Amino acid sequence: MHYVIVGNGVAGVTAALTLRKRDLHARISVISGESDYFISRTALMYAYMDRMNLRDLEPFERKVYDKQRIDRVRGWVRNLDADRRVIQFEDGREITYDKLLLAVGSVPNRFQWPGLDAAKEGVVHFVSLQHLAECERLTSSTGRAVVVGGGLIGVELVECLVHHGIQVDFLVRESWYWPMALAKEEGALIAGHLTRHGVKLHLEDEVTALATGPGGRVSAVKTQKGLDLPCEMLGICIGVRPAVDWLSGVATPPEIGRGIKVNRSFQTSLPSIFSAGDCAEFARRDGSPMLEQIWYAAKRQGELAALAMLGDAVEYTPPLFFNSAKFFEIEYTTVGDATRLPDDAKSFFHCLPGEAASLRIVERQGAVIGFNMLGSRWDHTWLERWIQERRSMQEVVQQLHLAQFDVEFGRTKLDRIRAAFAEYQERDRRHVA
Numbered sequence: 001m002h003y004v005i006v007g008n009g010v011a012g013v014t015a016a017l018t019l020r021k022r023d024l025h026a027r028i029s030v031i032s033g034e035s036d037y038f039i040s041r042t043a044l045m046y047a048y049m050d051r052m053n054l055r056d057l058e059p060f061e062r063k064v065y066d067k068q069r070i071d072r073v074r075g076w077v078r079n080l081d082a083d084r085r086v087i088q089f090e091d092g093r094e095i096t097y098d099k100l101l102l103a104v105g106s107v108p109n110r111f112q113w114p115g116l117d118a119a120k121e122g123v124v125h126f127v128s129l130q131h132l133a134e135c136e137r138l139t140s141s142t143g144r145a146v147v148v149g150g151g152l153i154g155v156e157l158v159e160c161l162v163h164h165g166i167q168v169d170f171l172v173r174e175s176w177y178w179p180m181a182l183a184k185e186e187g188a189l190i191a192g193h194l195t196r197h198g199v200k201l202h203l204e205d206e207v208t209a210l211a212t213g214p215g216g217r218v219s220a221v222k223t224q225k226g227l228d229l230p231c232e233m234l235g236i237c238i239g240v241r242p243a244v245d246w247l248s249g250v251a252t253p254p255e256i257g258r259g260i261k262v263n264r265s266f267q268t269s270l271p272s273i274f275s276a277g278d279c280a281e282f283a284r285r286d287g288s289p290m291l292e293q294i295w296y297a298a299k300r301q302g303e304l305a306a307l308a309m310l311g312d313a314v315e316y317t318p319p320l321f322f323n324s325a326k327f328f329e330i331e332y333t334t335v336g337d338a339t340r341l342p343d344d345a346k347s348f349f350h351c352l353p354g355e356a357a358s359l360r361i362v363e364r365q366g367a368v369i370g371f372n373m374l375g376s377r378w379d380h381t382w383l384e385r386w387i388q389e390r391r392s393m394q395e396v397v398q399q400l401h402l403a404q405f406d407v408e409f410g411r412t413k414l415d416r417i418r419a420a421f422a423e424y425q426e427r428d429r430r431h432v433a
Contacts, residue, residue, distance in 0.1 A: 003023075003099050004087065007101075013038040013302070022306075029071040029072075033075055040057050048132060049160050054129075081252055087100070101305055104242075107241060108237070109240060118212050119234070121138075124235050126235060144229075145167070145235060147171070151239060157237055168200065169229045170200065172204075176203065177191050177194075179339065186374055219232070243278075264317075274309055276298070278293045330375050333371070335383040335387065336383070337362060345364040346393070348421060350420045358374045361397070368396050397417070
């Protein structure tokens with residue numbers, strides 16, 4: 001049996017290791033055009049800020065692949081012939097498979113602004129090792145930068161540029177920072193923190209055109225509000241999309257929507273071909289498309305897709321949403337549903353006076369459904385447990401100490417939070433009355 005995996009990100013490599021645990025004799029090949037070894041993409045910013053070297057980005061020692069007898073194949077796949085069970089590289093090489101996993105990940109979104117095609121240098125993304133190398137190459141000749149996109153990748157690139165002493169204008173088209181994950185209050189807290197670090201945050205504004213200078217290097221960005229922002233680097237961080245464009249031209253393309261369409265067992269429309277990770281598209285119960293473009297979900301999908309390839313009965317159910325990150329020094333943990341809530345949901349929010357720290361607990365029909373925590377570390381497993389056990393907001397507030405990872409929210413501060421919650425309950429009772 002020959003298992004071939006296209007993509008050596010967290011989904012692909014997790015799948016390879018899972019396959020080896022169960023099948024000690026099969027041949028396993030992992031293909032990547034980006035790198036020879038699996039890297040932790042979420043750590044790219046630490047390499048850019050010189051806190052880690054490139055080798056540090058590799059979660060596994062290199063000898064692991066030989067020890068597990070996982071063949072690493074470098075190259076970009078450009079054709080798929082499911083009838084012959086063959087994939088072909090752009091240099092003409094071919095490799096046959098018995099079962100194939102497409103874990104090709106995602107690529108940055110890119111808008112066709114006027115002047116973008118003329119910009120031959122200075123326009124960067126921040127998703128791959130190649131993007132990191134380009135950013136590093138341009139850093140020494142960059143004094144001013146514009147970053148577009150109000151999400152995690154954008155703020156990570158902003159932090160890296162500030163670390164290198166570069167003046168940054170940060171364009172966010174929404175009315176506050178990252179409304180997909182943060183409510184207005186948390187967005188304002190992060191905005192204040194960015195400003196204190198010297199970042200010029202521009203809300204409700206977006207790029208309309210680019211200007212270039214000698215050699216085609218970007219020289220300025222024009223915005224919808226009429227700003228003319230000079231820069232030598234433009235970071236485009238406006239989200240990602242499944243890396244599936246190349247599949248439209250292959251001999252036997254799988255069914256494509258926004259991503260590679262799969263059933264709950266990760267099977268594509270083609271026999272013996274599976275897909276997992278950022279590029280895999282599931283159908284929700286109502287038929288709408290669902291993609292989970294987040295690290296921990298890709299890891300779980302890689303494991304389950306491997307089990308499906310081995311013949312196990314697998315029916316994927318998305319886990320409770322969880323994410324953690326940092327906005328410069330501000331730690332962030334979110335679990336469940338904390339934004340874009342139904343009308344009958346109740347939300348308790350408390351910001352510690354004078355500190356870049358807050359917490360939000362959301363309850364619906366007597367049970368907590370979501371948390372947004374800023375400024376401290378929290379054990380997300382407790383937050384998940386309280387949601388799954390349908391604990392009330394009252395119970396959760398009294399047990400918050402169980403979820404503390406550090407002393408940023410010490411016992412005294414928890415007392416202040418509980419006092420604020422008591423005031424919130426009293427206001428709620430008056431409102432109901």
